[in-house]
Amino acid sequence: MARFDPAAIRAQFPILATGPDGKRVHYLDNAASAQMPQAVLDAVIRFETTQRANVHRGVHRLAEAATNAYDGARAAVARYLGVTPDGIVFTSGTTAAINTVAHALGETLSAGDEIVISELEHHGNIVPWQMLAQRRGLVLRALPVTAEGTIDLTALDRVVTKKCRLIALAHASNVTGAVLDPAPVAAAARAMGARVLLDGAQRIPHGPLDLLALGCDFYAFSGHKMFAPHGIGVLWGRPDLLAALPPFLGGGGMIEQVTLERTTYATPPRRFEAGTPPIGAAIGLAAAVDWIAGLDWQAATEHEKRLTGRILDGLSAITGAHVIGPTGLQGRLGVVSVVLDGAHPHDVSQILDTHNVACRGGHHCAQPLHARFGVNGSTRASLAPYNGDDDVDAFLAGLADAAARLR
Amino acid sequence: MSDDLYQQAITTLAKAATGAGKLEHPDACETVDNPLCGDRVTMDVELTDNRIARLAHDVRGCLLCRAAASAIGSRAPGRTAGEIVQVRAGLQAMLKLCTVDPIDGWPELTAFQPVAAHKSRHDCVLLPFEALIRALDRAAY
Structure with missing residues (x-):
């Protein structure tokens, strides 16, 4: 070699x-933002100069081309992660992805339910849960961190109770670099009927992963840390779970039908993509995963x-x-x-x-x-x-x- | 350019830490945080006839922040709140508008001129002044 x-x-x-x-x-x-290779820059420029239009709306040829490119980007990211495209929600980044879960899943939670995070989380995986806890009377609990800067998984038995509805942890720390073993976390969650969200922002730039083998229900990450443009991120959710959740943001693009009295919602992933999505950035992300896959x-x-x-x-x-x-x-x-x-x-x-x-x-x-x-x-x-x-x-x-x- | 930030005058000012500590019975105490970096300045003041009689600062911050607090420690006693506000305005002009006029009675502050080129560091210098002005406002009521 x-x-x-x-x-x-x-x-x-x-x-x-x-x-x-x-x-x-x-x-x-x-770990803050990685740089973009020429292949990604070329893909974005090509889209913006030859295909730029809104998606899922127009019937003209540019709109068709943009829609195909955007849907193709979703398919490319799904292929890279080994999942189906219906579980890939494009967001503006990891924080938006986590907030989407905090609002959508949060709607299904009740006062007294518990969310478990850890002491080493990025604020993006702390503050949305604090806000949710305040809105709905939930209890936020935190796993401690060892002297080596890893999440202390020996505390799972103590911190994860029958009231736990979600465990949200960093797959890798943005400070210590420590990588979480998600298996015991997933097992602890399953034993209590809780969901698992992994903040993959730091892990995702460091090579392919077997997403389905992680045992999580949600996986959030940003494009800009994996050689893609700013303003694009992904929330992956188990399709059956996404289908059971209400939307977070409302607006164009996420509906099935709107009357003045009520709205019915599109199926995921579009249910969670209200408004015009970051189309060019999504195409850049697809180019980035292709570039990563080539290493x-x-x-x-x-x-x-x-x-x-x-x-x-x-x-x-x-x-x-x-x-x-x-x-x-x-x-x-x-x-x-x-x-x-x-x-x-x-x-x-x-x-x-x-x-x-x-x-x-x-x-x-x-x-x-x-x-x-x-x-x-x-x-x-x-x-x-x-x-x-x-x-x-x-x-x-x-x-x-x-x-x-x-x- | 960045080298200028760590010139001897700044380092000496920071290491002198004039006024560092706590007052036993302050008329007011205010703490200000810089959310960008997590730095924190706590300022204690005692007033006599609307002038700063004594002050003390507790700084958890960078060299620039500590140097600015030290300048306050040596120059602020005897000043009124209005005079401190004027000094801060002069310092803000130095940082944001790149003015080079010396600030009357505060010659040490000239050492902060190179910080003008580093927008992300402006608040490091201004944080102790913000804490002092808030403490003076509180003491006035």
Whole structure:
């Protein structure tokens, strides 16, 4: 097998050729937004310049072409995930997908019912459930996080009760990089008759997955973290379950028939896609999954693991650097968050920017997790297949510089 | 450009942490958060004849935020609320309009001029002023 060549992959990403000042950027902020390859850019431009029209409405040829492209995008995403298209709801992103479930499933819940999340969730998988709990008198419970930055599944027996109606957890943490084993979660949920939602925003960019084998009922993710445009995301739901849920947003496109007295709703997935959808972005997402499917993920995963090890080894040589999360390579993705003693993550990230390193500093929309570790924020490097040793080395050199200058 | 943010004057100001701490019996205490980064500034004030007699700040924030709070610690005592509002307006103009006029009586604030180029960091500098002005408003009632 040919050696994995991140430079060849990087060459497919125009933005990675030069940064804002003309120098090549070491882009390590992939957990926030990954970059788009030329194939995705081409697909979006092709649609917007040759097929642009609204979908499911007009009978003219552009509308037909746009509708075919949009439906084709749904089919492409479904194929990639190994599911049927009727379970694929296009949303604006992970947050919108989770909010859709919070409202649609939430309509079926009663006061006293319980929702279980964890201490390491992104705010996008905390706040919608808090809001739902307030609206309907539900109880929100949280699984704790271990010292290694993983969800403590030994607490499932204690936290998941007979009143539990949904367990909503991150498939992978956007801070610690820890990957959840969903099997015990699904088993605990099934034992109580509860549903499972996985926030797949961080897991989905790191290669194909067997969605149906996860044992979840809902899976939410964003396009922009998987090399697609902003403004597109997916809520996958078990088709039978989606069919039993009421809509969330009302409007055009999600109806069967409207009179002034009442409305009957379309079948899923259109029931959950009120208004004009993000058509061009959906076509970009389809191009992104095709692009992802073309990578050698065994090699890419090994490559990311090796780079993660290089980061962890390098951090161990920087005095006062502490990793939040697993310190080993098992059960994790290439997402590493670090706290530098005496240095604020915004200051660290600003200094890293002077080294042409783009990474994230702050709480990463995971304040409860940072509170769990007694810190206000962290500096995060997150990997994609286009990253190489030089990116990691620039990150480590910048971090050492920040440590020296800020203490 | 970003290197300018961490010039010696800013670092020295932050490390001096003038006014850091808590007052035992403040006339008012206000806490302000920056939702973007989770930073938090708590400001205690005591007034005499509508002027700041004493103040103390507790900052959980970045170097820029700590430096701004330290400047407040050294320059704000003896000022009125109106004077502090004027200083903040001058600082906002420096950051948002890139003015280079020194702020009368507050020479340290000139060190924040390079922050103008970094919009995401403006609130880091302004957060302690926001906390102080809210505390002064509360103390006035």
